[in-house]
Structures are given as structure tokens and as C-alpha cells.
Amino acid sequence: MKLTLRINGSVVEQDADPLARLSEFLRQVLGLTGLKEGCCEGECGACTILMDGAPVHACLTLIFQAHEREITTVEGLGDAGVLTDLQAQFAGAGAVQCGYCTPGIIMSAEGLLRSTLTPSDEEIRHALAGNICRCTGFETIVRAVAAEAARRCEAGC
Amino acid sequence: MLTALAPVRPSNLAGLASLMAGPRPVHFIAGGTDLLVSGRRLPETGVIVDLSAVAELIGIDCSGADIRIGSATTVASLEAHAGLAARCAALAQAAAECGSVQIRNRATIGGNVANGAAAADLIPVLALVGARLEVMLRGGVRTEIALGDFQPKTGGLITAVVLPGRALLPRSAFAKLGARRDLTISRLNMAATAEFVESRFRALQIVAGALGPRPLRLNRAEEALEGRTLDPDSLRGFMQVLSTEVDAAIPGRASHAWKRRAIRGVGLDLIARLCGLSPRDPVFEEAL
Structure with a gap:
């Protein structure tokens, strides 16, 4: 079936199985490998993308459910080869270790920061509860998100 | 691989009704967060209908005596709705503790009901307030049924969940225990609603979830606190009765031994929330 999707600001027309996982399509067909298929059960959060600006699991979304929705993957947050400010905060805070979970956490954090620029630490933890990191620990991640929130607030973003 | 299952995303109820009137079997998908987890298979034939774009199924209306929630309203919307939190705090609290942000942004109240999981977070609250379901049958006929009368896989579509205004007491709360x-x-999990008259519990109602296949009303626990003030003695008696409720509900089950102890802590968390207090408040610490 020919599907029309809006991904990272571009309209994509592609033959695909409408009942396949969106995560599989994004990674294997479009080569958007920032998101990861970790558990494929909605537990780890490594496949997190934004759908109409809100974080969702690409692994639990069928391709046809993305029809006419605005899909953003981590690749769509900035230009290739250049860290976004949020990504730079993660790097600066030491919030990245093996990096497997990081794109998913970045997308959850981006979703939070699009809804509020003054999140408390508790709100940041609540927003990131669906993302599991097994090596860095969460303190530095929370600090990175808080720092980016403060920066955007100051910049009036 | 393409399958014989045809996906459709109608944008209004009329389009949905005509699909339901067609000759092919119709399968509904709301958020779909429980559909693709391991062990479940998609149906192989018919029409699979994504409900998330049907405008009439989305929204929370708190303006009348009853609260009406469209069945495709997401759990995140329940969590964020100030009007709902003011009139049924238990449902907003249950929504906030349901899954993760990613799950809440997709999962819906109608899906939570239709999925029928014993551990569902929203269902004990809906049972507590005697929620009713608006259902659309094949042919477009609309009817309203009690929550407990809903039978999944009969072809009917839940279009809205109605919380009767008369059941929405001034205070309500939800508490859960997980891994x-x-x-x-x-x-x-547990949900409660009550009012306070002269600092005493009145009209207290409590429902427990994940203590059997369906939500369970805890009548003896309600009686243990009815008319009592919030004090350590009352709470100790309440906790003892909660354990006996578990004894009666799941005797011999592998989880019986720990749940009869765990329910005491969940019960205290529930009462603390109901009273707007921290579970670390001395009245609860002294009750232990």
C-alpha cells in the first residue's frame, strides 16, 4: 500500500505494509536509525519519537496510525552533524554513556520542554519515567534537561 | 507483507458507522499500546479501524451534572484536565500513574475499558463512581449500559464513558502498588471516594483492582472507617479489615500472603491522598 507520511518536515510517499511497526519502517526503510528497537513492548523508551509534538513509542504504533500525523525523530531536531542545544546539554552534563537510550530520552525531554519551560525536577523525572538507562544513571540526565529548560527560558524560546 | 486486513482511519462517527454496517468484520484500535506487545497477534481479515481521528470520540465535558468523556480521549488528557481533577481527583490520579508519558499519550479511556485487564488503572475508579458506557452497535444504534455489563468482542463500540454527577463526592483518591x-x-490498586462531616468519614466507598478479575468493592473496609475520625486507632482497625478482605478475595492464590500485607500500605496511601495529607504524616506513622 502506498502511504503518505509527514516525517521530519518532509512528505514521504512510500510503499509499505500499513500494519508494520512504525519503528521498523523508520529504521529499515527510511534509515532513521537514531531511534532504537529495544524491547518492542513499550517498556524501555528507546524508540521514542514525537507524534504531533507528543512523545510516543514508535514500536507500539502501526504505520497507518501515523497517517496525517507530524512525526519527528531525533534526526529531525537539528541539522546532521551538529548537536542541538538539548543534545549539547546532555554531552556537557555527562548524561551520555553508551548512548543507546539517549535518542529516546532526548525525544521525551524535547516533548516535555515543548509543553513547559519551567519543569521541576519531579516533573522531569515523571516525564522521563518511560525511558530506561542502564549505565549513566538519571541524575545527570535530569540536570541536563533542567539546564536546557533554564536556557530556553532565559532565551525566551 | 501485505495482509487481507484493511486499515482505515475515519474522521467522524458517520464514517465509522458505515464501516460497522459493512459486511466485513470490524476490529477497533484506539491507542494500540496493548496490541503489539508480545504474545498478541493482529486479526488476519476484515477491517482494522483506528479510532484516534474520530472527532466525536475525543474530549472531556465537565460542564453538566455528569462528566462525559469521549472513548478515544487519551489518558494524558485525563491527567492534564483541571476540571476533571477538581470533580474526580481519583481518575486524574489514576491517569497520571498509568504507564509512561509515551503510553499515556496514546492509550485511551475506551481502550482501557475494552481491553479488560484485571490490573487496569482506570477501571477501579470507573467502578467506584458507577460509570456508564455509551455504546454504538452495528447499524448505528446507540445505547447506554453499566460498566460491568460491557462484553468485549461483541461488535459494539464504546463511544463515551459517563461519570454520574451524583456519585462524585467532594473527595476521591487513587493509590497503587507496582514493582x-x-x-x-x-x-x-485502590480507589476511594468520601465526604467529611464534622471531621468524620461519611459515605466512604472503596474499590480494589488487581484483586481478582474484576474490581472489588471493599464493603467491610468501608464500614471500618465509616463515621470514624482520622486517628491511629481507626487506621489500625481499617488495615486489619483490609487484610481480611484479601483473605476473602483470593484465598489460596500465590499472591495471597503478600497482598494481605501489602494492602495495608496501599490503604494508608489511599486514605492519605483522600485527606490531602502525606503518607509520612505522623497519624499514619503511628498507625503502623
């Missing part, structure tokens, strides 16, 4: 604090399936 961890966030993103956790309820091993046990």
Missing part, C-alpha cells in the same frame, strides 16, 4: 514507582503494572 517500581513509575511505568509499572498494578500489582494492587
Whole structure:
């Protein structure tokens, strides 16, 4: 079936199985490998993308459910080869270790920061509860998100 | 691989009704967060209908005596709705503790009901307030049924969940226990509603979830606190009765031994929330 999707600001027309996982399509067909298929059960959060600006699991979304929705993957947050400010905060805070979970956490954090620029630490933890990191620990991640929130607030973003 | 299952995303109820009137079997998908987890298979034939674009199925209306919630309203919307939190705090609290942000942004109240999981977070609250379901049958006929009368896989579509205004008492609360604090399936959950008259519990109603296949009304626990003030003695008696409720509900089950102890802690968390207090308040510490 020919599907029309809006991904990272571009309209994509592609033959695909409408009942396949969106995560599989994004990674294997479009080569958007920032998101990861970790558990494929909605537990780890490594496949997190934004759908109409809100974080969702690409692994639990069928391709046809993305029809006419605005899909953003981590690749769509900035230009290739250049860290976004949020990504730079993660790097600066030491919030990245093996990096497997990081794109998913970045997308959850981006979703939070699009809804509020003054999140408390508790709100940041609540927003990131669906993302599991097994090596860095969460303190530095929370600090990175808080720092980016403060920066955007100051910049009036 | 393409299958014989045809996907459709109607944008209004009329389009949905005509699909339901067609000759092919119709399967509904709301958020779909429980559809693709391991062990479940998609149906192989018919029409699979994504409900998330049907405008009439989305929204929370608190303006009348009753609260009407469209069945495709997401759990995140329940969590964020100030009007709902003011009139049914228990449902907003249950929504906030349901899955993760990613799950809440997709999962819906109608899906939670239709999925029929014993550990569902929203269902004990809906049972507590005697929620009713608006259902659309094949041919477009609309009817309203009690929550407990809903039978999944009969072809009917839940279009809205109605919380009767007369059941929405001034205070309500939800508490749960899982393997961890966030993103956790309820091993046990409880919802309560009550009013306070002269500092005493009145009209207290309590429902437990994940203590059997359906939500369970805890009548003896309600009686243990009815008319009592919030004090350590009352709470100790309440906790003892909660354990006996578990004894009666799941005798011999592998989880019986720990749930009869765990329900005491969940019960205290519930009463603390109901009273707007921290579970670390001395009245609860002294009750232990």
C-alpha cells in the first residue's frame, strides 16, 4: 500500500505494509536509525519519537496510525552533524554513556520542554519515567534537561 | 507483507458507522499500546479501524451534572484536565500513574475499558463512581449500559464513558502498588471516594483492582472507617479489615500472603491522598 507520511518536515510517499511497526519502517526503510528497537513492548523508551509534538513509542504504533500525523525523530531536531542545544546539554552534563537510550530520552525531554519551560525536577523525572538507562544513571540526565529548560527560558524560546 | 486486513482511519462517527454496517468484520484500535506487545497477534481479515481521528470520540465535558468523556480521549488528557481533577481527583490520579508519558499519550479511556485487564488503572475508579458506557452497535444504534455489563468482542463500540454527577463526592483518591514507582503494572490498586462531616468519614466507598478479575468493592473496609475520625486507632482497625478482605478475595492464590500485607500500605496511601495529607504524616506513622 502506498502511504503518505509527514516525517521530519518532509512528505514521504512510500510503499509499505500499513500494519508494520512504525519503528521498523523508520529504521529499515527510511534509515532513521537514531531511534532504537529495544524491547518492542513499550517498556524501555528507546524508540521514542514525537507524534504531533507528543512523545510516543514508535514500536507500539502501526504505520497507518501515523497517517496525517507530524512525526519527528531525533534526526529531525537539528541539522546532521551538529548537536542541538538539548543534545549539547546532555554531552556537557555527562548524561551520555553508551548512548543507546539517549535518542529516546532526548525525544521525551524535547516533548516535555515543548509543553513547559519551567519543569521541576519531579516533573522531569515523571516525564522521563518511560525511558530506561542502564549505565549513566538519571541524575545527570535530569540536570541536563533542567539546564536546557533554564536556557530556553532565559532565551525566551 | 501485505495482509487481507484493511486499515482505515475515519474522521467522524458517520464514517465509522458505515464501516460497522459493512459486511466485513470490524476490529477497533484506539491507542494500540496493548496490541503489539508480545504474545498478541493482529486479526488476519476484515477491517482494522483506528479510532484516534474520530472527532466525536475525543474530549472531556465537565460542564453538566455528569462528566462525559469521549472513548478515544487519551489518558494524558485525563491527567492534564483541571476540571476533571477538581470533580474526580481519583481518575486524574489514576491517569497520571498509568504507564509512561509515551503510553499515556496514546492509550485511551475506551481502550482501557475494552481491553479488560484485571490490573487496569482506570477501571477501579470507573467502578467506584458507577460509570456508564455509551455504546454504538452495528447499524448505528446507540445505547447506554453499566460498566460491568460491557462484553468485549461483541461488535459494539464504546463511544463515551459517563461519570454520574451524583456519585462524585467532594473527595476521591487513587493509590497503587507496582514493582517500581513509575511505568509499572498494578500489582494492587485502590480507589476511594468520601465526604467529611464534622471531621468524620461519611459515605466512604472503596474499590480494589488487581484483586481478582474484576474490581472489588471493599464493603467491610468501608464500614471500618465509616463515621470514624482520622486517628491511629481507626487506621489500625481499617488495615486489619483490609487484610481480611484479601483473605476473602483470593484465598489460596500465590499472591495471597503478600497482598494481605501489602494492602495495608496501599490503604494508608489511599486514605492519605483522600485527606490531602502525606503518607509520612505522623497519624499514619503511628498507625503502623
